[in-house]
Amino acid sequence: MDWTYWFALSALVICNIACIFHFFRLVGLGPPTDYSYRRGSVQKAVKYAFTRAMNPAKKESAFLHLPTYTAGILYHLGTFMGFFLFILALLRINPGKNTSLVLAAFLLISAISGAAILLKRILKKELIALSNPDDFISNILVTLFQLITALMLLDPSFLSAYFVITGILLLYMPVGKLKHTVYFFSARYHLGFFYGWRGVWPPK
């Protein structure tokens, strides 16, 4: 095992420690305190926040922007798959030739989705105004990660480059907006709490 393997493994450990720190900091702060008289079910609303409230038909951010929404979903699926494959790569497990081909094809599609999102950010003046370098770096790193994962699946000689790029992504993750991996769940929880407490969600 060369240094790139150890680099990627160390990056994974560092990234996990940082994410766990963020997670436990949030958990440590506990659920919100609310002195008002509760009128609904927080539990049901939190469940709703993670399920039906995510339904694209319910969110303008999805149904008014279907191409972006679809690209975003594919991009995220590609990332999750990429991380799963990274664990397999660390464990030296080969998914097999045919499976690798299918996975690489999907990763290629998800990477193209990521690139399209990046292009949109560059071309739309409203998005440029909203963006900072971190938005571009995060997008580029994740897209590269998906591409190199696809290449590594097709040709093992890319393994070293794959470990390096994945390691860089993992080290960068807790620094910028990619840490929304942790905060996304907390945001949905708090939304569910807020609307559940007041009996807004789930809709009657």
Next chain:
Amino acid sequence: METLSKDKIQQGLSVLNGEMDGKLLTNLNSCVHCGLCADSCIYYRTEKNARYIPATKVDLVASIYRKYHTFTGKVWPGLVGARKLDENTINDMVDLLYGACTMCGRCTTHCSVGVDISYVVRKGREMLSNMGYVPKTLQSTVDAAIHTGNNMSITTNEFVDTLKWLEEDLQFEVNDKNANIPLDEPGKDMLYTLNPREPKFFPLSISAMAKIFYAANESWTLSTNMYDVTNYAYYSGNLKEAAIIAQRLHDEMENLQAQTCVLAECGHGSRAFRWEGPNYIHKNYPFDTITSVELLARYLKEGKIKVDPAKIDAKVTLHDPCNLVRSGGIWKEQRYILQQCVNDFTEMTPHGIDNLCCGGGGGQLAMSEYNERRMNIARLKADQITNTGAKIVATPCHNCVDQLTQINVTYKMGVQIKTLAEIVADALILDEK
């Protein structure tokens, strides 16, 4: 702008002490800058300006957080767009958080992640308030409430005179000399609150509710000491002043030993007292609260009052106040009321928890410096109403009534704006007593 001392900056930054609050920490770290919330906001929809994207408003506050509370923001602010809290930032915050957001919360429900955008805007206003940057117009409304007990500085004499006149009117209308508008009567079941716009500009809405209480044979009273349901400090972001106002109504409930506080038709007022008030004063209320919308629906359901929908034959539509509906969970009741009281009820598109803000929320009606912007964004509401073909617009909120009245004039719509109590009173059938 006044000089920005280190002390003042610290007062502003104290709001962002993320260690204290998981919700704040979450919302300052969740936005991914996808920009997909843009079209959910009435400001951005009206004027396609990136400044008006809800995420831009969130980012103003979050970028300050990053600058002072994150490692990357401290060592490499340019990378993550971390911003110093300086005059420029404050100028942007005042213009966008006070002047370009009604805190309607519509963007929150549509955000791809679930960032509570209006909550972050409130936190930003809290920072500005701590530093003394509340727009003077808004602050003077809060000051009036703090110093005179109501946001319109109505004197007790003026208030009592209005109510006496309304009482005589009520006796004449119901043909009963014993009909009354009880004042400061202890031990009643309900203490009814008002939006001070009612005694000042719309006394007929008080008459309407008094007539309904009369028909329902309710045990109720008004207080001359504290009747103001509004709490503009909720909008200014001054938690201390918000607590003073909430505490006063709380104390008046205890003083008059009423069991239930009836929150007048005022979206932000009912929210500020029912949902935010206990948190402002850090304790549970020992009494119940009910919005007048819920009360009217209850009267109709229980048969305590009877109505004849044939009395209102014009087409009626409903405007849902954001604070009552999207942030208060009350949307079935007003529909039930209208279905009972009018023959031809039609919904706006969109409606319910997805309804568009009228543009008067967030304290906008009190901030005359943003009038032009407020009336520009109101075109969306004007179009929504026009598309229904309705002749009457009902809404359970006096702030919305005010904004809708101005929209009616500006966009020459020729509709009537009414509160729900007015609709119910119009349709009411009075039994002989």
